[in-house]
Amino acid sequence: MASGGTLLFIFTAICVTAVKSDEFVKIECKTTNVGDYGQQSLLECVIKTAELAQDATIRLVIWRKLTSPEDEDGLPLVVFAKDKLNKKSGYRFAEPLWDKKNMNVSLLITNTAVEDDGYYKCTVITDRGDSSMLNTLKVQARYSILTVYSIPEKIVPNKDSTLICESHGGYPRGTLRWFDEENHEWTGSSEMEATQSDDGLFQLTSRLSLLRGSTFPKYTCAVFNASGGKEDEFTFETNIPPPSLHGSEEDSNRVEIYKIVVPLVVIGSLMVGLLCVLLIYRWGSHCEYTLLVSYLMI
Numbered sequence: 693m694a695s696g697g698t699l700l701f702i703f704t705a706i707c708v709t710a711v712k713s714d715e716f717v718k719i720e721c722k723t724t725n726v727g728d729y730g731q732q733s734l735l736e737c738v739i740k741t742a743e744l745a746q747d748a749t750i751r752l753v754i755w756r757k758l759t760s761p762e763d764e765d766g767l768p769l770v771v772f773a774k775d776k777l778n779k780k781s782g783y784r785f786a787e788p789l790w791d792k793k794n795m796n797v798s799l800l801i802t803n804t805a806v807e808d809d810g811y812y813k814c815t816v817i818t819d820r821g822d823s824s825m826l827n828t829l830k831v832q833a834r835y836s837i838l839t840v841y842s843i844p845e846k847i848v849p850n851k852d853s854t855l856i857c858e859s860h861g862g863y864p865r866g867t868l869r870w871f872d873e874e875n876h877e878w879t880g881s882s883e884m885e886a887t888q889s890d891d892g893l894f895q896l897t898s899r900l901s902l903l904r905g906s907t908f909p910k911y912t913c914a915v916f917n918a919s920g921g922k923e924d925e926f927t928f929e930t931n932i933p934p935p936s937l938h939g940s941e942e943d944s945n946r947v948e949i950y951k952i953v954v955p956l957v958v959i960g961s962l963m964v965g966l967l968c969v970l971l972i973y974r975w976g977s978h979c980e981y982t983l984l985v986s987y988l989m990i
């Protein structure tokens with residue numbers, strides 16, 4: 693009888709312990725978040741408590757920035773421990789009047805920087821159990837309006853030249869691509885360079901080589917962000933007439949000349965022939981010579 697009671701007690705104790713840590717308290721977070729550079733970012737986490745733990749009191753909350761998902765320590769950003777709240781400047785609880793009864797432990801980053809991109813871990817200890825959760829923030833910044841210019845400044849038809857396209861202030865690394873007016877891509881003839889400034893934002897520069905004789909009237913440079921979305925484009929006019937139009941212009945000149953020359957030749961030979969007929973009547977075969985000369989002239 694006594695041993696049965698002991699067994700029941702042990703069983704209950706095990707159950708309560710198991711339920712306490714696994715079921716009573718659980719932190720739930722939005723695991724992937726997007727933050728705009730220079731704006732506020734929210735990493736949302738809320739502590740869910742079971743019916744029996746409704747009155748749970750928070751003893752400890754730590755928000756850390758990790759260098760990788762496996763990072764065990766990380767850099768503490770917001771720490772609530774022993775009834776005291778410590779914050780790194782620029783980071784705070786999203787709830788302005790947060791206290792230890794508030795289960796919304798979301799983190800607010802007040803001025804999102806490139807270095808905020810990465811992994812975060814929120815750890816919570818309450819009087820009814822503990823829980824922790826990993827989440828990520830993807831920082832993005834829009835690329836600036838493009839500028840395109842040429843070297844030399846004025847493009848000359850029979851000389852090589854280069855178009856230069858620039859965009860800056862974007863994140864993550866994007867790409868610059870070139871198209872002609874018929875939307876054929878020329879990126880293969882270009883070289884792109886990406887450099888990161890101190891604030892981590894990217895500066896993109898692309899150089900497109902234009903070869904003499906194969907330069908189109910217009911080129912469009914477009915900046916694409918890391919997920920392949922077009923953010924801006926700029927069309928540069930070289931003021932070079934299109935190569936195909938160039939050719940047909942000469943052809944049409946030639947046609948004009950034929951239009952004048954051919955009738956002249958036909959009329960001329962007819963007149964000479966007529967003259968010969970007259971001459972044959974008067975002086976006989978002497979005309980054959982004249983006819984030959986006139987055909988040779990044509």
Ligand SMILES: *[C@@H]1O[C@H](CO)[C@@H](O)[C@H](O)[C@H]1NC(C)=O
Nearest residue numbers: 736738786787788796797798
């Ligand atoms: C947590 O608090 C923040 C800031 O007040 C709010 O934007 C967010 O919606 C809250 N989340 C939940 C689940 O209540």
Ligand SMILES: *[C@@H]1O[C@H](CO)[C@@H](O)[C@H](O)[C@H]1NC(C)=O
Nearest residue numbers: 832833917918919921922923
């Ligand atoms: C990329 O551009 C598209 C279209 O403009 C936009 O919807 C998306 O949020 C951008 N993504 C990033 C990572 O900047």
